[in-house]
Amino acid sequence: MLAPVESAALVLVVEDEFLIANDLGDILESAGYQLLGLAESGAEARALVAQAQPSVVLLDIYLKGEETGIELAHWLNQQHIPFVFLSANLTDDVLAAAKVTEPFGFLNKPFRERDVLAALEIARYRHAHSQEARLRQQQQTQIAVNEVIVTLHDREQLCRAIATQVNQFVPIDVLNLCLSQPEEQTFYWMLLRRTSLGTFERVRLPELLGLATSSERLSMLAHPTAAELGERQGIFSGVAFETLRQEFSMARALSENFGIQSMAFFPVVLQQRTFTSLQLGTTAAAGFTADDYAAISLIIPQIALALDNLLAYEELESRRQVKATELTIASAFRNGRDIADIAPQVAAAINELLPLDLLSFYRVGRVLRHPSAMDATVGNLGGHFQLLPLEAMPLPDSAEQAARLLAGMDSWLQEPLLNVGEAAAQARELNPVTRYYGNLLQLKSSMSVPIRLKDQPAIVLIIASKAAYAFTSKDLRLLQELAEQLAVALDNLLAYERIRLLSEQLEQENTYLSEELKTSHNFEEIIGTSPALLAVLRGVAQVAPTDATVLLLGETGTGKELIARAVHNRSTRKARTMIKVNCAALPPQLMESELFGHEKGSYTGATERRVGKFELAHGSTIFLDEIGELPLELQAKLLRVLQEKEIERIGGKGPFPVDARIIAATNRSLQEEVAAGRFRADLYYRLNVFPLVLPPLRTRPDDLLPLAAYFLHKLSQKLGKPFTSIANTSLQQIQHYAWPGNIRELENVLERAAILSAPPTLVLAEPLVLSAAPRSEIKPMQDTMRETILAALTQTNYRIRGPRGAAVLLGVKATTLEARMKKLGIASRKESQAE
Numbered sequence: 001m002l003a004p005v006e007s008a009a010l011v012l013v014v015e016d017e018f019l020i021a022n023d024l025g026d027i028l029e030s031a032g033y034q035l036l037g038l039a040e041s042g043a044e045a046r047a048l049v050a051q052a053q054p055s056v057v058l059l060d061i062y063l064k065g066e067e068t069g070i071e072l073a074h075w076l077n078q079q080h081i082p083f084v085f086l087s088a089n090l091t092d093d094v095l096a097a098a099k100v101t102e103p104f105g106f107l108n109k110p111f112r113e114r115d116v117l118a119a120l121e122i123a124r125y126r127h128a129h130s131q132e133a134r135l136r137q138q139q140q141t142q143i144a145v146n147e148v149i150v151t152l153h154d155r156e157q158l159c160r161a162i163a164t165q166v167n168q169f170v171p172i173d174v175l176n177l178c179l180s181q182p183e184e185q186t187f188y189w190m191l192l193r194r195t196s197l198g199t200f201e202r203v204r205l206p207e208l209l210g211l212a213t214s215s216e217r218l219s220m221l222a223h224p225t226a227a228e229l230g231e232r233q234g235i236f237s238g239v240a241f242e243t244l245r246q247e248f249s250m251a252r253a254l255s256e257n258f259g260i261q262s263m264a265f266f267p268v269v270l271q272q273r274t275f276t277s278l279q280l281g282t283t284a285a286a287g288f289t290a291d292d293y294a295a296i297s298l299i300i301p302q303i304a305l306a307l308d309n310l311l312a313y314e315e316l317e318s319r320r321q322v323k324a325t326e327l328t329i330a331s332a333f334r335n336g337r338d339i340a341d342i343a344p345q346v347a348a349a350i351n352e353l354l355p356l357d358l359l360s361f362y363r364v365g366r367v368l369r370h371p372s373a374m375d376a377t378v379g380n381l382g383g384h385f386q387l388l389p390l391e392a393m394p395l396p397d398s399a400e401q402a403a404r405l406l407a408g409m410d411s412w413l414q415e416p417l418l419n420v421g422e423a424a425a426q427a428r429e430l431n432p433v434t435r436y437y438g439n440l441l442q443l444k445s446s447m448s449v450p451i452r453l454k455d456q457p458a459i460v461l462i463i464a465s466k467a468a469y470a471f472t473s474k475d476l477r478l479l480q481e482l483a484e485q486l487a488v489a490l491d492n493l494l495a496y497e498r499i500r501l502l503s504e505q506l507e508q509e510n511t512y513l514s515e516e517l518k519t520s521h522n523f524e525e526i527i528g529t530s531p532a533l534l535a536v537l538r539g540v541a542q543v544a545p546t547d548a549t550v551l552l553l554g555e556t557g558t559g560k561e562l563i564a565r566a567v568h569n570r571s572t573r574k575a576r577t578m579i580k581v582n583c584a585a586l587p588p589q590l591m592e593s594e595l596f597g598h599e600k601g602s603y604t605g606a607t608e609r610r611v612g613k614f615e616l617a618h619g620s621t622i623f624l625d626e627i628g629e630l631p632l633e634l635q636a637k638l639l640r641v642l643q644e645k646e647i648e649r650i651g652g653k654g655p656f657p658v659d660a661r662i663i664a665a666t667n668r669s670l671q672e673e674v675a676a677g678r679f680r681a682d683l684y685y686r687l688n689v690f691p692l693v694l695p696p697l698r699t700r701p702d703d704l705l706p707l708a709a710y711f712l713h714k715l716s717q718k719l720g721k722p723f724t725s726i727a728n729t730s731l732q733q734i735q736h737y738a739w740p741g742n743i744r745e746l747e748n749v750l751e752r753a754a755i756l757s758a759p760p761t762l763v764l765a766e767p768l769v770l771s772a773a774p775r776s777e778i779k780p781m782q783d784t785m786r787e788t789i790l791a792a793l794t795q796t797n798y799r800i801r802g803p804r805g806a807a808v809l810l811g812v813k814a815t816t817l818e819a820r821m822k823k824l825g826i827a828s829r830k831e832s833q834a835e
Contacts, residue, residue, distance in 0.1 A: 011120065012036040012054040014045045014072065015086060016064040020109065024058060027113050033120070042067030042075075049079065056123050057083040058107070058116075061090070061098060070094075073101035078290055082127035084119050086111075153313045156202060159190040162303055163200040166280065170292045174254055174281040175200065179307070181274050181474075189250075193258065208253055232277070237262040237287030254281055262287030266296060268304045272311060278303060318353075322478065325349045326485045333489035343376035344385040350463065350482065354475050356380065357441050358388075358464040361490075379441050388437070418476045420445040420469045437464070444468040447476050449483045453491050461486065526562060527710050528703030532695035536563065543690045544570035549642065551627075551687045552665035554694030557744030560665040561625060563694060567663055568621040576620035579660075581613050584626035591634055593650055602651020614647050617660040627687065628668035628679060635680045642686045662687070697739040697746065704735055704746075711747050712762060715754040724760040737768040786824045789817070798828065 011033045015021035021038045028035055036054045039045040041064045045057075057076060061069040069085065076083050085098055088109040098106075104123035107115060163175040178189045191208065192200040236244045236251075241262055245252045254260040260281035268276040280296070282288060332345035339361055347359035360377040378385045419427040424445045428438040437443060446464035453459070461483055465471065526537070543550055544567045552560040561580065568578040586594050597612030613622060624630075630638065641647055642662065646655040664687050673679035697704070708726060716723045726734075730753070739745055749764065756765045792806040799805045800814055807814040821828065 009056075009124070010034045010036050010052060010054045012039065012045065012048055012057045014039045014042075014057060014063065014069065015060045016040045016062070017060075020086075020111075024111070024116065027111075027116050028120075031113075031117050041065040042069075042072040045072060046075070049081070053079070054081060056104070056120055056127070057081060058086055058120075059083045059103075060086045061094060062087075070097050070101060073098070073103065077101060082123045084123050153310060153317075155188070155190060155310065158306060158310055159192055160200050162278075162306075163192050163194070165299065166296060167194065167198075167200075169295055170280075170288070171282065171284070172280045173283050174203075174258060174260060176250065176254075176279040176281070178277045178279065179274060180276070181272070191250075208257055232265040233267050235262065235264050235288045235290070235293055241287075250279075259283045261285060264288045264293055264296065266300055268300055268307065270304055270311070271308050276304075276307065318478075321353055322481065325353050325482065329482070329485065330489060333492070339376045340387055343378045344387065346486075347378045347380075347385040347463075350479075351380070351385075353478065354463065354471065355465065355467075356463045356470075357466050358437055358443060358446075358462075359385070360437075360460075360462040362460040362462060363458070377437065379437075388440070415450065416476055416480060417446075417448045418471060418473060419447070420471060424468070442466050445470045447471050447479055449476070449480050451483045451487050451490060453487060459490055526559070526566065527707050528700060529706075530695070530700040530702045532699050533703060536692055536694060537566075539690070539692050540566050540570065543567065543692075545572065547571075547661050549661070549687055549689040550663045551670075551689070551691045552663065552694060553670075553691055554665075554667065555696045555740075555742055556667045557742030558694040558696060559743050560694055561623065563692065564621075564623040564625075564663045564665065568623075568661075571621065571661070573620050573661060576617075578621045578623060579613050579617040580623045580625065582625045584629040588631055591631070592637070595634070596637070596647045596649055598650035599652050602649070609649075612647065612649065614641060614658050614660055615649075618658050619660075621661045621663060624662060624664045626666060627664040628666040628670060628673055632678075632680065635683050639680065639683045639686060642683075697742040701735065705731070707743065707746060708734055708750065711750045712754075715751055716759075719754055721754060721757075721759045723754060723757070723762045725762070727761050727763045730762065730764040733764060733768045782824065785820070786826065789821060789824065789826055793826070800828070 009032075011028050013021050013024050013028075013035070015024065015038065018038075018040075021040075025035050025038060036052060037044075037048045039048055043065065045059075048054075059069045059073060059076075063069050063072070073083055073085075082104045084105040084107055085103045086107050086109065087094075087098075090098070104126050105119040107119050159175065159177050162177070163172070166172055166175065173194050175192045176189060178187070180187045191203045193203045194200055232244075232248075241251070241255075244263065245255055251260070251263060254263075258281070260283060262282050262284065264280045266278040266280075268278055270276055278300070280288070328349040329346050332342050332349065343359060343361060347356065350356065350359065357380045358377065361375060363375050377388045379388045417427075424443075427446065428434050428443075434446075441464070443464040444466055445468055446462060448460055448462040451459040451461055461479065463471075463479065526533070540563060550564070550567055552563055554560055564580075565578060568574060581595065583591070593610060593612070595612050595614055597610050597615055600609045624638075637647075641658070641660075644655070645659065646657045648655040670679055670684050670688070674681045674684050697707075708731070712723050712726060715721075734746070741748075749768070750762070753762050753764045757763050789806070789810070792809045793800075796804060796806045796809060800807055800817055802808075805814065807817045810817060812820075818828075820826075
């Protein structure tokens with residue numbers, strides 16, 4: 001006797017003969033089964049199953065309507081519902097078709113109650129044990145997949161392992177894993193294709209689409225839009241796949257190149273906020289089935305766990321690499337001598353984290369033609385980072401244009417920037433620098449971050465790549481972290497650079513001073529108390545604290561250089577060495593190089609770079625002695641220095657600023673030189689800001705004896721002769737001599753006497769006699785008279801009569817002067833205007 005049936009057992013009878021169906025219903029209810037219903041056709045059966053899923057179905061092979069029991073049996077299999085066929089007089093063909101559906105039993109008409117109940121119990125038992133077996137198999141599959149993929153830490157290896165495991169129980173031809181992280185604006189995909197050997201190999205975009213594919217389509221496929229991605233899931237076959245091809249460029253490419261006819265999309269939910277999708281494709285015409293989809297869905301949690309582990313491992317590995325990169329960069333700065341040596345090492349270190357093709361350090365606010373010590377650009381040439389030259393870059397023609405360009409460029413670079421895709425193309429057109437390097441290395445994306453020193457953006461770090469979408473927001477944040485570390489290293493390097501430049505400048509000044517000691521007099525102090533000299537010293541005290549240009553006028557030997565040193569020593573620039581240039585002593589062909597410097601190779605014999613006197617005097621004072629001897633072509637360049645405060649080396653790429661105070665001196669009358677056309681009027685007006693006229697020694701009789709005593713003491717030390725006095729006769733000559741050579745002549749006369757005299761009294765070697773004045777040219781009286789009258793007319797602006805007229809100036813009557821003018825052919829003002 002059969003065991004009683006639990007109340008949960010629910011049976012559906014599908015039979016088109018009412019009497020048989022009704023009889024089966026009575027048998028089932030009497031045995032304790034619940035009857036879901038009696039159905040005559042497949043449509044009625046589906047409707048009843050939709051209401052409640054039966055525990056077992058009694059199914060007649062022959063039914064009313066178009067659908068047979070065998071067709072309905074296939075559907076029941078998909079729903080995992082066990083069934084027992086009801087039949088009578090089965091043919092071999094029908095029996096074979098029925099067996100394919102894998103029924104849980106057969107009942108032949110007419111039925112005995114015991115046979116019906118036994119068949120139902122056997123069907124339920126087999127179904128229950130097959131479910132357990134399936135669950136055990138699923139668990140074993142999940143464990144196997146988990147063991148294979150959960151420990152893999154390489155994306156490509158992980159995707160290969162997933163594809164291999166999936167292919168073991170559902171044949172696939174392609175696998176595509178898409179992983180998008182919206183917060184970091186990153187998108188990653190891995191496409192694998194099954195080979196003829198059954199293994200899986202990676203397919204890259206050019207291989208998928210062909211080498212002739214445009215970069216725009218490659219970028220579109222590598223970075224699909226949000227509308228393309230969507231959150232698709234399920235099976236896409238037939239018409240659904242055709243629709244998918246129109247909406248999803250990857251599906252279209254797989255269909256066109258690999259003959260894929262069906263795809264299945266599985267969303268993968270990760271712990272991080274991502275959009276992750278596993279996409280499978282097959283070339284089979286039948287496509288994927290619901291059972292295939294269900295089977296693969298079983299291992300999706302294991303795939304999610306493996307991806308979570310992978311992302312966590314990558315995050316830890318990324319932090320480790322960042323620390324390693326920071327240490328490498330610190331080592332590069334510690335061992336490098338300058339930025340040109342350091343930049344390639346920094347680029348190679350960052351390349352391990354962020355693959356790049358160009359790295360540049362740019363000093364904010366510099367002039368492009370004259371890079372600072374902190375500027376360097378390196379490119380990836382043949383796998384090695386090398387310094388890229390600036391010389392070939394097309395630059396603005398003038399410093400003003402460069403300054404305008406930099407004004408926009410600096411503001412643009414002082415914030416973190418990410419330029420990929422179309423934004424990178426727009427950035428390349430902003431200035432000639434990005435355009436030049438972009439064309440040189442075929443760069444298509446870039447990032448830049450400011451490096452702040454003392455809370456101010458001082459240097460900009462720029463990296464660029466040939467890939468259109470090489471960088472993401474996460475990469476930009478990473479570069480900002482590196483910039484914080486670079487700030488400390490660059491600040492130290494700048495300090496070292498400043499020390500080096502100051503050391504070089506100090507060395508140059510020492511060299512200059514050594515040369516000056518050999519050639520200059522180097523008075524220790526100004527000797528004299530005469531009113532004329534005191535007036536000059538008052539002017540020195542007034543002008544010295546300013547930066548005004550000083551013009552020293554006076555005869556040769558009056559001590560113009562000494563006054564220039566006094567002005568410098570009482571100015572704010574006294575901490576720096578005053579630079580002296582004797583314009584009369586320089587050969588014309590070397591004068592420009594001496595004043596402004598030259599670059600190496602700028603002309604024959606220029607074997608090294610030379611720093612000019614103006615550049616050496618930056619922050620100090622430059623004394624231009626004998627300025628009246630300066631050639632006209634150099635006068636124009638000197639005028640530019642006064643006006644623009646900038647100079648340009650011979651062979652240089654453009655001007656650069658200098659801050660040098662100018663003190664000029666001459667024994668010529670610059671006004672006469674301007675009138676004669678030998679000196680530029682505009683330069684004269686620029687120099688004549690604060691003129692100081694040094695009095696000649698003949699106008700300073702009270703200073704003669706103090707000066708003689710000073711030189712006597714100096715010569716005693718120089719020659720090793722203990723002179724204590726000067727002979728009276730020699731003193732009288734000194735006091736009554738006119739000294740046309742001024743102080744220089746006095747020193748030379750006393751030095752000659754000291755050499756020839758025996759101590760302790762100095763005696764002049766020979767009497768002091770003025771040389772005869774040169775005889776003037778004798779001219780005819782008419783010419784002399786004519787020149788005198790013309791000079792008087794010029795001085796009185798051709799006024800003849802009146803108290804300010806030429807007649808009064810010449811001491812003759814106006815009528816007499818007019819008669820002389822007529823006789824000598826000198827026209828009056830009215831006659832001149834008429835002519």
